[in-house]
Amino acid sequence: MFADLDYDIEEDKLGIPTVPGKVTLQKDAQNLIGISIGGGAQYCPCLYIVQVFDNTPAALDGTVAAGDEITGVNGRSIKGKTKVEVAKMIQEVKGEVTIHYNKLQADPKQGMSLDIVLKKVKHRLVENMSSGTADALGLSRAILCNDGLVKRLEELERTAELYKGMTEHTKNLLRAFYELSQTHRAFGDVFSVIGVREPQPAASEAFVKFADAHRSIEKFGIRLLKTIKPMLTDLNTYLNKAIPDTRLTIKKYLDVKFEYLSYCLKVKEMDDEEYSCIALGEPLYRVSTGNYEYRLILRCRQEARARFSQMRKDVLEKMELLDQKHGRVFSTRRQPWPTGARLPALLPQSRTSCSSCNALCPPCPSTTTTATQCCVTPTSSPSRWTWPTPRWPTASARMSSLTARMRGRKTRRTQQPGSRPGMHEGLPGPWTRTEAGVTPECPLGVRIWGVGRVGGRQHGSGGRAAAQQGGA
Incomplete structure (x- = not known):
């Protein structure tokens, strides 16, 4: 021609x-x-x-x-x-x-026309649509085959929501666990005070051991918090820095992807226009004058494809690094719990296990030959117990108590089952057995019958009557 x-x-x-x-x-x-x-x-x-x-x-x-x-x-x-x-x-x-x-x-900016911008917007809308809906609306589009990064972005969003809820729940759990540890510490302080002021050596030693056990629980709780805190910090870094950075990179990738697809769609439309005009025997003006507009779009498509390939490579590398970071967060901070181990087994040896009752009791004296002397042996009645033979107050204790009475200081009596009243100086206020937290089911093998004021009357021998009746 x-x-x-x-x-x-x-x-x-x-x-x-x-x-x-x-x-x-x-x-x-x-x-x-x-x-x-x-x-x-x-x-x-x-x-x-x-x-x-x-x-x-x-x-x-x-x-x-x-x-x-x-x-x-x-x-x-x-x-x-x-x-x-x-x-x-x-x-x-x-x-x-x-x-x-x-x-x-050619300058790629010359190819960025209003038509390309509108096509990018259309591709963003179609991205969240099903194929049937887009076909029903008559929306022409270019589809990138085998693009799994969009699904990875959706998985990343779900993972971020899951980890966010996990982080908040863990923070609340650790806060509650810390308060529980402080409660154990307070119990330890209370039992320590009771043990120091208890005149019976066996009971005093038992309370001191029990106080040490509660304080050990508090120490192990603080150690657990210190162990979990770095893991929670890494999880926050993963959630607040790594995931947003990857999400931003994927959004940039999607922008480049939509631009590339817009140029592909533009080339397809121009090809269809050229073929239809050739079929009618009427060549287009742009074709007969060198087709420079079409060639400009071809150049822009090639450069957009190069940017798209590079951005896709960067996103894949960042996703791989994110997966590695995820593995480090949940593997390096995790330590296996000893198989079959229980919390009392991990505590200091402040309590020993007796062979006869298999219960946690204070350590038996070195002169003890049988385990029954340190254990609580239940009788036919659940509320009645057999106790070790109590010790009498020493002469110095009786003398100091007598001296205190002669000086007119207020003293309070304590009644032990099966023994005569002893003297104890300096009890901090009226204590009762319920306030002391003592129940017949106490596993330590020690039961305290304290003396308190009820109705303004001081109880002395009333404790013995209550002991004989099996009441608390």
């Missing part, structure tokens, strides 16, 4: 300059250089590169790009030839082939 004319059709370059050049490419094993050609006779006055395929001699060389015009092959002009003829000319050459071209000096 154009070869029969005596004059050249003026090309509409849209203000885009071109620079001539040539490049020598070494063909691959399949006798290809890795480009696709468009344009040519009989509708377009020039031939141009439509696409440069990845990992091909042309792509590895990087000299030619999509949108560049081909002017010759091995010094032979291709003016007025079709794209099929030019492809055969390239295939006939074995080994190295020299391509003469006009480099298109």
Whole structure:
């Protein structure tokens, strides 16, 4: 068509300059250089590169790009030839082939038109739609096959919500556990005071041991909190820094992806427009004047694809690092709990296990030959107990108590089952057995019958009556 004319059709370059050049490419094993050609006779006055395929001699060389015009092959002009003829000319050459071209000096910003922006918005909307809904609405779109990063983003959002709830629950749990540890410490302080002020040596030693056990529980609780706190810190770092950074990277990737898909859709629409006009026998103006608008979109699509590939690679690397960070958070801080271990087994040896009753009791004296002397042996009545033989107050204790009474100081009596009243100085206020936390089910083998004030009357021998009746 154009070869029969005596004059050249003026090309509409849209203000885009071109620079001539040539490049020598070494063909691959399949006798290809890795480009696709468009344009040519009989509708377009020039031939141009439509696409440069990845990992091909042309792509590895990087000299030619999509949108560049081909002017010759091995010094032979291709003016007025079709794209099929030019492809055969390239295939006939074995080994190295020299391509003469006009480099298109295109600015990608020139291709970012309002149509491309609207297509990006449409792709964002279609991304959250099902295919059936998009087809029913008549929305044309370009779909990227085998793109699993969108699903990874959804999984990341669900994981972030899960870890956020886990973090809040763990904080509340640790706060409650800390308060429980302080409660154990307070119990230890109370039992320590009771043990120090108890006149019976066995009972005093038992209370001191019990106080040490409660304080040990508090110490182990603080140690547990110190162990879990770094893990919680790492989880907060993973949740508040790593996941938002990955989410931001994925959003940038989606923006580049939608831009690339918009250019792909634009190229498809321009191809359909060209084919429909050729079918009607009416070539387009842009085609007959060099098709520079189409070549500009081809160049923008190639550069958008390069950015998309690089961004996709970065996202995959960041997701891999995020998975590694996730593994470190939940593996390095986790330590196995001893198999079959219980909390009393991990406490200091302040209490020993008796062979006869298999209960946790105070350590037996070194002179004890049988375990029954340190254990609580229940009788037929659940509320009646058999106790170790109590010791009498020493002479010095009786003398100090008598001296205190003679000086007029207020003293209070304590009654032990099976023994006469002893003297105890300095009890801090009226104590009762219920206030002291003593029950018949106490596993320590020690039961305290304190003396308190009820109704303004001081109880002395009333404790013995209560003991004989089995009441608390």
